[in-house]
Amino acid sequence: MILLNPVINxxxxxxxxxxxxxxxxxxxxxxxxxxNSIDTIKEYLFKNxxxxxxxxxxxxxxxxxxxxxxxxxxxxxIAQDLYLEKGLELPVTPVSIYGSNGxxxxxxxxxxxxxEHMTIGPYMDARNPVAEFTDALERRVAxxxxxxxxxxxxxx
Numbered sequence: 001m002i003l004l005n006p007v008i009n010x011x012x013x014x015x016x017x018x019x020x021x022x023x024x025x026x027x028x029x030x031x032x033x034x035x036n037s038i039d040t041i042k043e044y045l046f047k048n049x050x051x052x053x054x055x056x057x058x059x060x061x062x063x064x065x066x067x068x069x070x071x072x073x074x075x076x077x078i079a080q081d082l083y084l085e086k087g088l089e090l091p092v093t094p095v096s097i098y099g100s101n102g103x104x105x106x107x108x109x110x111x112x113x114x115x116e117h118m119t120i121g122p123y124m125d126a127r128n129p130v131a132e133f134t135d136a137l138e139r140r141v142a143x144x145x146x147x148x149x150x151x152x153x154x155x156x
Contacts, residue, residue: 038081042081053075055071055072062138065145065146068138068141071134073131076129076133076134077130079119079120079133080130089120091117092118092137093115094118095114096115096142096144098111098113113144115140115143118133118136118140123136
């Protein structure tokens with residue numbers, strides 16, 4: 001994998017430069033160059049634009065659902081920064097997507113469940129608000145994953 005990193009980085013830069021033209025904010029999960037992306041995300045949010053941040057598939061499994069990866073702290077960090085810098089309680093809407101892994105065909109069933117929005121405000125008095133809010137989001141998405149297409153929570 002180490003030998004492929006230069007190729008992966010070049011490919012990610014190529015794709016990123018192309019998709020930026022339609023208003024996306026590319027974030028490379030292979031490099032640590034997040035600060036420009038985070039600033040752009042904050043600018044979008046101040047302009048009342050919606051942002052969708054998808055969790056990258058990392059090797060560490062979720063403690064709330066064995067089919068999920070642990071959540072990264074980026075969403076919670078952005079929410080905390082906006083809370084501390086501007087007093088803004090950013091609404092974060094947890095969404096679970098089931099069935100999107102593997103090959104997607106026209107006949108494949110994909111379930112999407114959307115939860116009530118959450119804010120970092122209630123976690124600001126915690127010892128580590130970013131970690132607590134990240135865990136709360138991860139737990140909520142795990143709960144949403146266990147809801148079937150009829151809105152009934154499965155018995156797991």
